[in-house]
Amino acid sequence: GPKVLQIPSHQIIDMGQMVTLNCDPVSNHLYFYWYKQILGQQMEFLVNFYNGKVMEKSKLFKDQFSVERPDGSYFTLKIQPTALEDSAVYFCASSSTSNQDTQYFGPGTRLLVL
Amino acid sequence: TQTVSQSDAHVTVFEGDSVELRCNYSYGGSIYLSWYIQHHGRGLQFLLKYYSGNPVVQGVNGFEAEFSKSDSSFHLRKASVHWSDSAVYFCAVRPNSGTYQRFGTGTKLQVVP
Numbered sequence: 001g002p003k004v005l006q007i008p009s010h011q012i013i014d015m016g017q018m019v020t021l022n023c024d025p026v027s028n029h030l031y032f033y034w035y036k037q038i039l040g041q042q043m044e045f046l047v048n049f050y051n052g053k054v055m056e057k058s059k060l061f062k063d064q065f066s067v068e069r070p071d072g073s074y075f076t077l078k079i080q081p082t083a084l085e086d087s088a089v090y091f092c093a094s095s096s097t098s099n100q101d102t103q104y105f106g107p108g109t110r111l112l113v114l
Numbered sequence: 115t116q117t118v119s120q121s122d123a124h125v126t127v128f129e130g131d132s133v134e135l136r137c138n139y140s141y142g143g144s145i146y147l148s149w150y151i152q153h154h155g156r157g158l159q160f161l162l163k164y165y166s167g168n169p170v171v172q173g174v175n176g177f178e179a180e181f182s183k184s185d186s187s188f189h190l191r192k193a194s195v196h197w198s199d200s201a202v203y204f205c206a207v208r209p210n211s212g213t214y215q216r217f218g219t220g221t222k223l224q225v226v227p
Contacts, residue, residue, distance in 0.1 A: 035217075043220075
């Protein structure tokens with residue numbers, strides 16, 4: 001089936017540094033999402049993105065977070081600067097305009113902030 | 115308060131048994147309901163969804179779910195589980211007026227051989 005890729009699979013970074021998480025969504029999808037999951041717990045919505053703009057963001061989407069998809073390339077989540085509490089697994093998802101609620105998830109990026 | 119809750123954190127059954135994983139919601143208005151499965155260390159995979167029509171929806175791998183407006187529920191069922199069904203199952207709700215799904219806390223299903 002359709003696949004969402006995420007690069008890198010793991011990232012270890014010092015607190016205060018910048019990190020960029022990359023997502024390669026399903027090719028014809030236009031809705032993109034980032035979720036945060038701590039220690040295999042609940043999947044928490046961060047932000048969604050459509051037509052080059054953020055549609056909604058949660059209170060977890062701090063000012064240090066930003067998303068973009070320049071020129072149809074990777075859909076990225078940037079955290080600058082990182083904090084200890086940003087350590088989590090970040091999942092990207094995408095869905096089509098005709099089937100918005102069938103989201104395809106990537107395998108996740110495991111971020112550890114030291 | 116709008117919530118989606120999965121009351122069972124862990125469920126253990128024997129291979130071949132039936133299982134029901136519970137999901138209850140407290141949203142008004144029209145909603146989309148979905149179930150996802152997450153195997154250890156992997157992303158979520160879509161199982162099935164409901165918006166309207168027949169309250170019993172069929173999904174992949176023999177899973178089905180039944181919507182009940184009176185009970186505010188969307189429980190997931192499987193008649194005969196396999197060891198490979200061991201995973202965490204997430205229920206999700208999207209209000210028709212919203213743009214993203216809210217996930218429950220998940221139910222970890224363990225299938226014992």
